[in-house]
Each structure stands twice: as C-alpha cells, then as structure tokens.
Amino acid sequence: MTEFFDALETRDPAQREADLLQALSLQVAHAKLASPAFAEILKDVDPAQVSNRAALAQLPVTRKHELLELQLKSRSNNGNVFGGFSVNSFGAMLPRVFASPGPIYEPEGTAKDYWRMARAIFAAGFRAGDLIHNSFSYHFVPAGSMMETGAHALGCTVFPGGTGQTEQQVQAMAELKPAGYIGTPSFLKIILEKAAEMGVALPSVTKAMFGGEAYPPSLRDWFTAHGVAGYQCYATADLGSIAYETTAREGLVVDEGVLIEIVRPGTGDPVPAGEVGEVVVTTLNPTYPLIRFGTGDLSAVLSGNCPTGRTNVRIKGWMGRADQTTKIRGMFVHPGQVDQIVKRFPEVARARLVVTGEMANDQMTLKVETSCSGPDGLSAKVMDAIRDVTKLRGQVEVVLPGSLPNDGKVIEDARSYK
Numbered sequence: 001m002t003e004f005f006d007a008l009e010t011r012d013p014a015q016r017e018a019d020l021l022q023a024l025s026l027q028v029a030h031a032k033l034a035s036p037a038f039a040e041i042l043k044d045v046d047p048a049q050v051s052n053r054a055a056l057a058q059l060p061v062t063r064k065h066e067l068l069e070l071q072l073k074s075r076s077n078n079g080n081v082f083g084g085f086s087v088n089s090f091g092a093m094l095p096r097v098f099a100s101p102g103p104i105y106e107p108e109g110t111a112k113d114y115w116r117m118a119r120a121i122f123a124a125g126f127r128a129g130d131l132i133h134n135s136f137s138y139h140f141v142p143a144g145s146m147m148e149t150g151a152h153a154l155g156c157t158v159f160p161g162g163t164g165q166t167e168q169q170v171q172a173m174a175e176l177k178p179a180g181y182i183g184t185p186s187f188l189k190i191i192l193e194k195a196a197e198m199g200v201a202l203p204s205v206t207k208a209m210f211g212g213e214a215y216p217p218s219l220r221d222w223f224t225a226h227g228v229a230g231y232q233c234y235a236t237a238d239l240g241s242i243a244y245e246t247t248a249r250e251g252l253v254v255d256e257g258v259l260i261e262i263v264r265p266g267t268g269d270p271v272p273a274g275e276v277g278e279v280v281v282t283t284l285n286p287t288y289p290l291i292r293f294g295t296g297d298l299s300a301v302l303s304g305n306c307p308t309g310r311t312n313v314r315i316k317g318w319m320g321r322a323d324q325t326t327k328i329r330g331m332f333v334h335p336g337q338v339d340q341i342v343k344r345f346p347e348v349a350r351a352r353l354v355v356t357g358e359m360a361n362d363q364m365t366l367k368v369e370t371s372c373s374g375p376d377g378l379s380a381k382v383m384d385a386i387r388d389v390t391k392l393r394g395q396v397e398v399v400l401p402g403s404l405p406n407d408g409k410v411i412e413d414a415r416s417y418k
Helices: 013-034 036-041 064-077 118-123 143-154 166-176 185-198 217-225 335-342 378-390
Strands: 096-100 104-108 131-134 157-160 180-183 207-210 229-236 240-245 252-254 258-263 277-283 293-299 326-328 331-333 350-358 361-369 395-399 411-413
Touching (some): 118 229, 180 185, 240 277, 335 350
Parallel strands (some): 361 395
Antiparallel strands (some): 240 252, 277 293, 350 361
C-alpha cells in the first residue's frame, strides 16, 4: 500500500516553505486584482513584498464575523451574496453555493477536489476502488460535498447517506458493505449501536474519517474495540481541508494547500512555536482566495515531523474557541483590548484577564508575566491602562514568566453562575 498521497507530503521543509511563499505572493496579487473585498482590504499592500512570514503577519486578519458583516452589507448594497470575496459569480464556474449559520454563503468552484479532502481521506486509510458511506449533510452546508468530491478525486465510490434514518443507514451498510464511513463520530456510534440492537453485523466497516465534532481518546478506544480505525480531519466551510490525522496519531498534519499561522487571540500577532493561539489560515484557492482568515479555533504547533514521514507542520488539533469576548459589569471586554494594554508595557510578556465573583458583582484581575523583579510602579501603571482601554477598574497581579497556562486563553471567565 502506498504510504503517501503524493510527493508533496515528503518535501524538504525548506523547499515547501519556498514553494508556499512564492505561491503566497501570487495569491495576494490575485486576490487584490480579482476579489473586490480584498482589493479594499489589501489596497495599501504591494503583493511583491509579501514574500516571507514576517510580511504575511503584517496583513490584516479577516475573521468569520467580519466576513459575515461584509456579506450582509454587500447583499443589501449591490446584491453580491459573497461580499466580494468570491472571484466567480453564478454560472458554469460556480456549480454550487452553500450556507453556514449566519448565514454565510460559500462558493464551490469547478476544480477537481475543490475542498482538498482527498489527502485527508487517503491518510485515513481509504484507497481507490473503495465504497465510502458518507453521512455528512448534503443540504445547506458543504460537508457532504466536501467529502464526496474528495472521495471521487481519490477514485472511490460514494453512498450519500446523509444524516438521520438510522435503520436505513444500517440496512444500506449491511447490503452495500462499504469499506468505511465518513461523518461525525457520534453518528457512526449511533449506527453501530442500532445495528447491534437489530442483530445486524457490519463487518466491512473497518475504517472511518471523522470531522465536525471532538474525537476524544475515549471515543477512539470505543471504535477500536468495535473494529473501526477512526481518524479525524480539521476543515471549515470557508477553507476546506486545513489539517488531518495520520496513523501516527500525533497531532494533525497541515494540508499542503494552505499556509497556517497561530496568533494571539484578538490580534494578528504570531505566537512562539508551541504556544496556544488562534488558527489563521491563508488558502491558495483561486476561486475563494481568503488571505489570513481567522478561524476562531485554538490550537498550537507541535515540534518535529510526523513519524509517518510527512514533513509538513503539525498542530495539536482543535483546542477550543478563540473568541473570548466577555461582558463585565455591563461592558464587553475583548481579547484585543487585553493586547492593547500589554503592548503599552515592553516588560510584560503575556497577560491573562481573570473575571471572578458572582454575576452583578464582577471582579477582574489582569495577571501579567514579567521577568523584572519588582518593576517600579508597574502594577499601578497597568491598572491605569486597564481603566483607559476597557473603561472598567481592575486589579493587577504580577507573576513570573511561564506562570500562566498555555491554553490560549486571554480572558478567563471564572465567575460563579449559581
């Protein structure tokens, strides 16, 4: 059995970086020229100068809520449902449109394996000639189509099972004998439990690729005990595939068609390797050229290469949400405001705003990491900055570097809601 989907997966890391950065400059130029939204967002950017990671980090981050706001504004002003982000309009070059909650509308272009899912499906053990039972939704959201087009690119046949109708799902699996399943882990568990209840054996279902939900070790062990080797992928309706699990089960390997950054929540500033932050992705998709798209998901880069021999960067996987906006004493406080405070003090490395007390009796303390021993008046100065930025009073606690948890939280809501 071939170990790798293609030669891109085992490229020398330096060569991959050079290839990606060359493609990045071209993608920025393409986005600025062909996408009205990015023509405005990148109006002061010279694409030729975006040739390294430092230059990429200077470009604005577009987050999901901003994408929705621009789509809504565009729909009311000129009828462009995609907010000017899609290069193509309705017609032969845009065969499908999907909708995510908001609604945010996503285009599907004509490229083979448009969502780049074939690589992840291959890593989960599927091969050309397999029949795949696809239980992702086929209506509104693109998940069903994402997996189907990837499976077709791999040379697989697909049964579009979709969701619901559990007994019919069991019957189809029993009669068609698929090589495996693609969908959420919870639904496959329901199907297998229903099959056991019906006294129907499903011996052909030995592999699975999961997405859309958390896949904890306890659930992985449950599937292993039931004869199913399940692997997870990380994808979004905006970007397609971002990263995928391999047989090594040591994090997720980043897809070859994206550039990934981990930034401090509420900012566009990359964090040091290993630190938890928000996943920001630049896709090389020419139809929907999202540049520095903030996913709102937390993760961290793992050191070293995947034991399977794949040489791309690995991330830990989904570690929570980055949007930690919290209402304190009737005022919203955002992670970006914490960052504004920290940037006023070069001696502060990291900070975490902890909100305690009971509702209607909120107390907030900004814990700041600094290596300075008893910096003169630092606490008082930071307290003034808190009030200036947030319009709220807060306490300050100075802690040593490395004291704050590496979990990506900038704002921790530790209030009692009893």
